[in-house]
Amino acid sequence: MNDDDFLDVLRAAADEFDPVPAGVLRDASAALALRTLDAELAELVESEALVRGNGPLTLAFESEHVTISLEIDGSRLRGFVSGAEGEAVVETPRSRRAVPISDGWFTAADVPAGLVRVRVAASDGTPVVTRWVRS
Incomplete structure (x- = not known):
């Protein structure tokens, strides 16, 4: 054993x-x-996952201030955000990691499998967070 x-x-x-x-x-x-009581929730507006195979999961979120598109492929999360600058915070139930946003794009590697969400600050400073999704 x-x-x-x-x-x-x-x-x-x-x-x-x-x-x-x-x-x-x-x-x-x-x-x-x-923990996100003060954040504006970005609603899920689109979700696409391949039914067969190990393709990436793609998600799109919108709020009044920002739009966030995510691609989750294994332990890699890549995103595009409009209406926010600076950094995106990739959160799991056990960790938080800030990654820089460059020309709207951000990438986080080695994201553990399970629940994940993304938090950004809109250009006017409003905190915006996606709902939890399973990676």
Whole structure:
């Protein structure tokens, strides 16, 4: 038995004998939502993923102030933003990384699989964030 198998056995035992209470998960989700309480939410307006194969996921978001187009291909996230300058902050549940925006483009490598979102500051300073998407 390797380490991964052993951790799977421990995880299964914890789920069976001491599961996480539903209230804890609900409260944790609510706490994460409060981190962007002051940000304008960019709504998802377009999503395209290849049904077969390992092609990139493309998404388009719009808000009153900015538009953000994302391409997620494995652990690489590339985006184009209009209406914002400076840097884009690529967030996962466990990390935040700022990457520069150059001529509207930004790229983040080694983005862990799972949930991800992007935060930018509009030209007038308004914080704008995309919704969480699964990479």
